[in-house]
Amino acid sequence: MDTQNCFHCGLDIVKENEIIFDDKSFCCNGCKTVYEIFNLNDMTCYYDFEKSPGATPQDIKGKYDFLDNENIVNKLLEFQENSTAIISLSIPHIHCSSCIWILENLQRLQKGISTSQVNFPEKRVRITYNPEVTSIKTIVYLLSSIGYEPYISLENYETGSNKVDRTLTYKLGVAFFCFGNVMLLSFPEYFEVKEYWLDQYRGFFRWLIFALAMPSFFYSASGYYVSAYKSIRSKMLNIDIPIALGIVVMFVRSAFDIIMDYGSGFFDSLTGLIFFMLLGKMFQIKTYSFLSFERDFKSYFPIAITKINSDLSEVSVPIYEVIKGDRLLIRNQELIPVDGILISERAEIDYSFVTGEAVAIEKKSGDKVFAGGKQIGKVIEMEVLHSVSQSYLTQLWSNDVFQKNVEQKHKTITDRISHYFTPILLLIAFASFGYWITIDANTAFNVLTAVLIVACPCALALTAPFTFGNVLRILGKQKFYLKNALVIEQLSKVDTIVFDKTGTITTNKKSNISFESSSITAKEGKLMTNLTNGNLALVKNALRGSNHPLSRMLYDFLPEVEKLNIDVFEEITGKGIKACINGIEVLIGSSELVKDSNLSASSLSILEKIEEGKTSVHIKIDGIYYGKYIFKNQYRAGLEQLFVVLDKQYEIKVLSGDNDGERKTLEQLLPIGTELIFNQKPEQKLEFIKKLQQEGKNVMMVGDGLNDAGALAQSNIGVSISENVNVFSPACDAILDATEFQKLNYFLQLSKNSITTIKMSFTLSLLYNLIGLYFAVTGNLLPLVAAIIMPLSTITIVSFVTAMSSYYASKK
Amino acid sequence: MSVIYLLITISIIIAIGFFIAFITAVKTGQYDDDYTPSVRMLFDDELLKSTKKETTVEKNEDHNLEE
Numbered sequence: 001m002d003t004q005n006c007f008h009c010g011l012d013i014v015k016e017n018e019i020i021f022d023d024k025s026f027c028c029n030g031c032k033t034v035y036e037i038f039n040l041n042d043m044t045c046y047y048d049f050e051k052s053p054g055a056t057p058q059d060i061k062g063k064y065d066f067l068d069n070e071n072i073v074n075k076l077l078e079f080q081e082n083s084t085a086i087i088s089l090s091i092p093h094i095h096c097s098s099c100i101w102i103l104e105n106l107q108r109l110q111k112g113i114s115t116s117q118v119n120f121p122e123k124r125v126r127i128t129y130n131p132e133v134t135s136i137k138t139i140v141y142l143l144s145s146i147g148y149e150p151y152i153s154l155e156n157y158e159t160g161s162n163k164v165d166r167t168l169t170y171k172l173g174v175a176f177f178c179f180g181n182v183m184l185l186s187f188p189e190y191f192e193v194k195e196y197w198l199d200q201y202r203g204f205f206r207w208l209i210f211a212l213a214m215p216s217f218f219y220s221a222s223g224y225y226v227s228a229y230k231s232i233r234s235k236m237l238n239i240d241i242p243i244a245l246g247i248v249v250m251f252v253r254s255a256f257d258i259i260m261d262y263g264s265g266f267f268d269s270l271t272g273l274i275f276f277m278l279l280g281k282m283f284q285i286k287t288y289s290f291l292s293f294e295r296d297f298k299s300y301f302p303i304a305i306t307k308i309n310s311d312l313s314e315v316s317v318p319i320y321e322v323i324k325g326d327r328l329l330i331r332n333q334e335l336i337p338v339d340g341i342l343i344s345e346r347a348e349i350d351y352s353f354v355t356g357e358a359v360a361i362e363k364k365s366g367d368k369v370f371a372g373g374k375q376i377g378k379v380i381e382m383e384v385l386h387s388v389s390q391s392y393l394t395q396l397w398s399n400d401v402f403q404k405n406v407e408q409k410h411k412t413i414t415d416r417i418s419h420y421f422t423p424i425l426l427l428i429a430f431a432s433f434g435y436w437i438t439i440d441a442n443t444a445f446n447v448l449t450a451v452l453i454v455a456c457p458c459a460l461a462l463t464a465p466f467t468f469g470n471v472l473r474i475l476g477k478q479k480f481y482l483k484n485a486l487v488i489e490q491l492s493k494v495d496t497i498v499f500d501k502t503g504t505i506t507t508n509k510k511s512n513i514s515f516e517s518s519s520i521t522a523k524e525g526k527l528m529t530n531l532t533n534g535n536l537a538l539v540k541n542a543l544r545g546s547n548h549p550l551s552r553m554l555y556d557f558l559p560e561v562e563k564l565n566i567d568v569f570e571e572i573t574g575k576g577i578k579a580c581i582n583g584i585e586v587l588i589g590s591s592e593l594v595k596d597s598n599l600s601a602s603s604l605s606i607l608e609k610i611e612e613g614k615t616s617v618h619i620k621i622d623g624i625y626y627g628k629y630i631f632k633n634q635y636r637a638g639l640e641q642l643f644v645v646l647d648k649q650y651e652i653k654v655l656s657g658d659n660d661g662e663r664k665t666l667e668q669l670l671p672i673g674t675e676l677i678f679n680q681k682p683e684q685k686l687e688f689i690k691k692l693q694q695e696g697k698n699v700m701m702v703g704d705g706l707n708d709a710g711a712l713a714q715s716n717i718g719v720s721i722s723e724n725v726n727v728f729s730p731a732c733d734a735i736l737d738a739t740e741f742q743k744l745n746y747f748l749q750l751s752k753n754s755i756t757t758i759k760m761s762f763t764l765s766l767l768y769n770l771i772g773l774y775f776a777v778t779g780n781l782l783p784l785v786a787a788i789i790m791p792l793s794t795i796t797i798v799s800f801v802t803a804m805s806s807y808y809a810s811k812k
Numbered sequence: 813m814s815v816i817y818l819l820i821t822i823s824i825i826i827a828i829g830f831f832i833a834f835i836t837a838v839k840t841g842q843y844d845d846d847y848t849p850s851v852r853m854l855f856d857d858e859l860l861k862s863t864k865k866e867t868t869v870e871k872n873e874d875h876n877l878e879e
Contacts, residue, residue, distance in 0.1 A: 097854075100851050120851070121846075121847055166838055169843070170838065173838070177831045180827075181824065204820075
């Protein structure tokens with residue numbers, strides 16, 4: 001078949017549906033319309049930067065009606081005045097330079113917009129517009145019509161704009177300013193020459209250095225004093241104590257030296273040390289602004305929902321104002337925000353956000369529907385049973401795990417080292433002081449301060465940030481996004497891995513489909529494994545018009561066939577498809593749809609044999625029942641090998657919210673001894689993890705849906721698997737792109753190796769400390785020696801850890 | 813008074829000037845997004861081209877009218 005790509009969105013074009021406009025081919029009307037809009041406004045430059053950058057606009061009729069409600073709009077706006085308003089919208093489709101270009105030229109498409117600015121890493125656009133001329137709803141519709149539908153969720157509701165903490169940048173700026181100038185001014189001191197010129201200005205230079213070191217000491221380093229004070233109060237010896245001690249002693253001794261005119265002091269080393277340590281802190285922070293690790297149900301839920309008043313008029317209300325007894329209208333693809341009872345006759349609800357299961361569940365009038373489901377198909381009505389905060393899904397968030405402040409509950413490797421380091425350091429300092437005091441009191445004080453200065457564990461404190469910072473970047477490139485550097489250390493300590501089944505080790509994208517034919521099609525006593533080609537063509541063509549997830553999966557599964565014209569097409573909600581092709585009636589769907597009295601006994605047996613945990617789609621062509629397609633879970637590629645490798649080092653468990661229909665398949669697939677637990681509710685999953693932790697295990701939970709949210713939060717490391725990292729993932733410590741799932745073991749090994757790197761580097765930095773201590777204890781620590789040792793150790797440590805971690809990363 | 817005092821004072825003042833510039837740049841959020849501006853600055857040409865096209869079209873129309 002001729003595969004031509006759409007000029008707008010780059011998808012394959014089906015020949016019959018091809019639309020040629022302005023000598024360019026498009027796959028559908030939507031794409032053509034977008035092109036037309038751009039063409040009319042002379043903005044076809046859009047297609048010059050990137051080939052086929054667009055997305056097909058989705059049908060959004062009625063979806064954004066809530067933007068008419070002024071109260072809701074006010075909550076979304078960042079700024080508002082009579083003739084100016086600013087709104088920041090998140091647009092997941094932003095992905096290339098064409099996107100930036102078109103979104104920054106919105107003012108040419110819509111009157112009233114004055115400027116728009118894209119923030120590419122965050123995938124947001126900030127629009128300044130005149131509310132008297134245009135409205136936010138018009139803007140959202142415009143964006144959607146050109147294929148950039150904004151993502152507005154409950155999360156946006158309370159926060160108009162968020163503040164960024166830039167303190168570290170300021171501190172680093174101050175530290176660098178002081179360091180550079182002090183270094184420059186101390187240069188003459190490094191030359192021990194008696195010269196008139198140097199002697200004359202020595203005092204001036206020293207006082208200037210003193211003044212320049214002040215901001216660095218009092219402002220930039222302030223974090224260390226606070227941290228040291230806190231750790232003393234909580235009786236934990238962390239690395240910040242010797243650092244703060246070293247800095248303070250260095251400052252006091254240097255100030256004393258300069259005031260009493262004894263020497264130049266150690267201000268060059270002091271400011272350098274502060275600068276390098278802050279640099280390490282900065283390096284460790286690698287944020288993925290387009291990801292969110294703190295997502296809760298709010299980012300899944302819409303802001304407003306359509307309520308039906310008693311006089312049958314429809315009105316948009318904010319979700320928080322929905323109360324028990326309200327009647328709600330849920331449109332196609334809309335999320336059900338609260339628990340309730342279905343009033344409409346039928347509904348098909350896709351709970352994939354909650355359970356990871358892609359196959360929609362059918363509900364009948366009077367059934368309970370739970371929050372988190374997505375309606376597929378027709379508009380439904382429901383009556384509210386619980387308000388948002390009391391709904392089944394949202395109640396999970398009232399669990400203690402989510403209330404806990406995520407203060408560091410575990411000790412870092414650096415802290416554990418300093419647990420020994422600090423007492424030993426103090427011991428050496430006072431021992432040498434005790435020795436020298438018997439000889440010369442003046443030297444004794446010099447030695448005491450020199451020991452504390454030289455032993456200041458600058459290199460030690462730099463090791464972990466630089467190693468983790470580097471590993472964080474390496475993992476990020478491989479689509480394993482960590483929340484922060486501490487996660488790496490926790491990853492290395494994991495000994496038990498718990499996997500969720502649906503959506504985590506299985507994939508929703510593909511399904512394992514098999515065909516079971518009825519005896520009518522059997523020839524010479526043999527059952528056929530598939531339909532005849534002619535029938536296949538009929539089925540595939542009938543499926544093409546349907547948007548039901550099962551139809552899409554089956555459509556993708558069936559081989560390519562020639563296109564046939566469909567005469568009649570009808571989608572019966574909850575039942576299936578009825579189509580008429582060349583006069584032949586094709587029925588595809590549930591057993592109810594195809595069942596009639598003419599079926600033979602053997603067909604009936606196949607029809608009615610319900611297999612646990614499996615979904616089937618029945619086929620009936622021209623009144624004859626042919627059989628059914630059975631959908632099984634498709635396990636992720638590389639799963640078997642991954643589990644075999646993981647099994648050697650880790651205890652593996654599989655938790656599932658489903659029934660145990662898949663137990664046999666799983667047992668075959670996974671190494672012997674893998675614990676399989678089925679029928680787990682979200683709270684039970686959480687309890688299961690808790691129990692393992694009480695047994696002293698370090699648990700890593702790998703999950704995906706909102707139903708794993710509790711377990712992810714409770715576990716030592718919660719890893720969320722995501723098919724599309726930009727949009728949905730529950731709160732967790734790390735997000736793993738689903739395509740990289742089989743690399744999980746590699747990531748775990750890399751984290752272990754990074755700890756090895758840190759240990760090696762610790763030895764190296766202790767060596768430097770010993771050399772420095774030799775000078776200090778013997779009373780020979782000149783400022784020059786300190787000024788050489790300090791940057792030298794820093795540079796070697798930083799290059800050593802970077803080289804080592806990159807080496808381990810390249811080792812597969 | 814020696815020239816060295818003057819020169820060093822000037823150099824420190826200049827350094828402080830740059831330092832203040834850096835702080836204000838951070839404060840106004842210029843470092844928040846380090847990718848988009850790099851793409852944006854390449855757009856100016858295309859923008860001009862397309863507006864030029866518009867103006868030439870208008871001009872042609874004017875010509876036609878005059879003729």
